[in-house]
Amino acid sequence: MIYLDYQATTPLAPEARDAMLRWLDGPDGTGFGNPHSPHRMGRQAAAAVELARDQVAQLFPAGGRVIFTSGATEAINLAMRGSGSGGSVSVSAIEHAAVLDTARALGKTHVLNVAKDGQCNTKQDLPADTRLVCLMQVNNEIGVIQPTVEWHRKAKENNALYLCDAVQAYGRIEVTGADMIAVSAHKLHGPKGIGALWIRQGVELDEVQTGGGQEDGLRSGTLSPALCAGFGAAAQEARERMAQDADHIEELWNRSRELFADWELNGSADARWHGNLNIRRDGLDVNRLMSDCRDIMFSAGSACASGSGRTSHVLEAIGLSKKQAKSSIRLGFGRYTAVEDIEKAAGTINAAAEAQGI
Template sequence: MLPWLAERFHNPSSLYAGAREARMAIDDARDTLAEALGCLSGEIVFTSSGTEAANLAVIGTALANRGGARNRILISAAEHHCVIHTRPLLESFGYRVELLAVERDASLSPGAVEEAIGDDVLLVAAMHANNETGAISDVERIQAIAREHGALYFCDAVQTFGLLPTPPVDLIAISAHKLYGPKGIGALVVRAGIKPQPTIIGGGQEREMRAGTENVAGIVGFGTAVRLAMNDEHRVARISAARDRFEAGLSSISPVFTQCTSRLPGHSHLRFSGLDAESMLINLDLLGVDAGSGAACSSGSIEPSHVLLAAGWPESEAKEALRFTFGKDTSLTEAVEAASRVAQAVRRYSSASAKA
């Protein structure tokens, strides 16, 4: 990326030699992504993030088909905020938006799509894997159901790209930073023949679907991250080995694991009964363990994750949920050490609450 940040300032849309080189660097990255995604290079639209890609898919499709006979949009209730929060806007365009109930692991069953779909549905939005629980949905089947009814299907594959094969669906959002690329660059795969209305308007970049001078360095970094992921054939096995070792190391402190039918290799989603996630995260941070919960802070209080509430969890359990994720460089030793520090945090927190 460095030359494109420090020395080579040419605008890829210009005609002189340096500009053509910038264009070629973008095209190289586009080809790499296309190979990894199993799509045509021309089907990739670079965006500023996974969020923008999802917005373009959902809002752009809604704008392009406004006022038509298809006036319903189906969204899985466990989608990322970048999809869920489009709802009021879609409704203001005149669409009826329905949130589809998800399973206890936050995956969406094809049956739920089958039940809700009809020939008045424009778009189905359902993610490949949930970012909190790690649960993977059967998106090939969801695409088939959507197609049978003439609806478009948008799949947020931000969590799976680089780890699992990407399903051949109509619209796919991905983001570079989830596979060690730079932050602030994403892409939307738009299959030939589908044309969302642009949500950023100006020049004719990205097949007239996303105006604005391209982020050349970000795109080059995205391409390199994808190439490195494609060449790292043992990445998934290493990541899941670290996760499994971590989970085995927790057996003495009785975690309640979230049972997923199928899950991401690097995700461990669990809770400790009676121990709220917020205090656990503070204790874990003090012990040098970076973990997450789906909870969001709003007006000074911690709100349980919308994903877990949608999945039917009681609020008390949702407030206990913790997410641990493992990366391509997490060693087994680190995984064992992390488990031992989690056990330490649980013991500390349990004895502090017993005294209180």
Template structure:
């Protein structure tokens, strides 16, 4: 095997060549601060606003977009700001409802808000990984300040019914935040939401930038204080290069939506054939097809990874790698600790070739057979 085969698209995506070219002038030559009033600064500011518009186009061309350092900051801004805003309006709203299988950026932030007097409710999921809507209906009530749910799960790829969860939140008078990091530009976004968090490096853009989208009329108290940039909600100097890269990546996602979907769908169908002897974790009917999370009875997934060093795949969320714990997402499916440790995640996308997928599958299956 030559260069490593990259099959970890949920952790991060390759930088699109068009994105690199768009960023280069702003990293090399045009270095002005976009918040400066002189001509180079105004040119940088104009590039930032063009990028903002490009990112907003995939969000319906309405609402407000606040650039952040990534989705984790955007989620923290939305959860902390939204919770405080709602409690200031109504002291009785102290409940925050989310799904037990959320990314740590949501799950851990919701749990951290317990130290500020909020009650965290983690909704269970069904064996297929989808949220239990009956439990959601029971939990989302007049005490609820905020409901947070991911569109596409980062570990098992299932697509949650976020539209229904928004309806429950709206009926209860609560805010709704959608973590759309894995779905933005890949699957249809929720038709309505109060806040949406997205990330640049999950859509073939640069790392170090994300955004929080807010519906028209919603203003949150800032998480960070300073110069009052980003409409007073997020102080700090923006990087024009990162913003331009994020904007170009979003533009490409919009232009290539159908092409990417067809390509990923074809890879999914072949991957299911190649791994026919494995069990798929999570729903296959409601799923983003660029995510294949599979398990094989008796497999030591950690050993498998060490034996397949030339293939980049995952045992779960990259954010939890090295913790020594099995995936909380897989455990929530009820498959047990042993099965969770016998699971791997394979992610593919725009730049994955069929030959790469077949070569990787042959090596993974061979190593698994040896066990």
């Protein structure tokens, strides 16, 4: 099998796996302690959590704190629900469902439009009562990098907070400033089941999940030292090899563009994370394509909406028709993808598309 679905999840890094094993049981069988217990095993586990917190924090801007969560969805909910009530929540039309659905649940929502290249239009104004602006840094479906610095400035001018979903950016490119930033470990070769919310110094949130008062009283529940350690190791590895990974991605991107030259690119080619190739052939039956290419792991859209039958809201937001959106595929590649993987996959996908007469 060839794995080309890095936006959905990434392979676990060996460094992350090794870091986790110590805190599952450990060589002496004492690594399973509760990090919130006061005895020696608990203190050892707590030290592992704090080391991981420091490692994760290295990829964020200075001047903030890291709150561990079960993933980016929980981090987003903590930020959006914990930042107050009343007023409008302004969200871009291409946000992940975790943001869009939460905004709708909170009440008054204002949707920011995007241009055909996939970038959120900075010329539009915010409603006067906006209390929170949500704009991701890199879109999960089309990989387009958003003008987050400008939108952070606009939010501050409006006395609003700014939340950035940096799930697809964290560990790949520099994460830009915000008031709150949500990330997930399994998107940068860490384990599933853990994420984090970075909160800028001076920003106060209300407790959303009540219980034991862990994580600065914001997120109750026992932390997993193993998951934290895996996240921390993955973050450290990503930071140390960010330039190397970026060079590898660029090589894969350039080769992919050659191999899929007859396909239309969805979204900007330049303002984009080049590990995401979202392309289309009008009239293509994507379900048939995926069946014919079952040994290649790629996506017809966001993994979170796959199988739902819904047309991609991201592709519609950039002006594609429903038919064009349903004729699109997403190929995601990264650190452990070889050029040979791209070449083999392209041969199979192109042949299957041509067999449809497309």
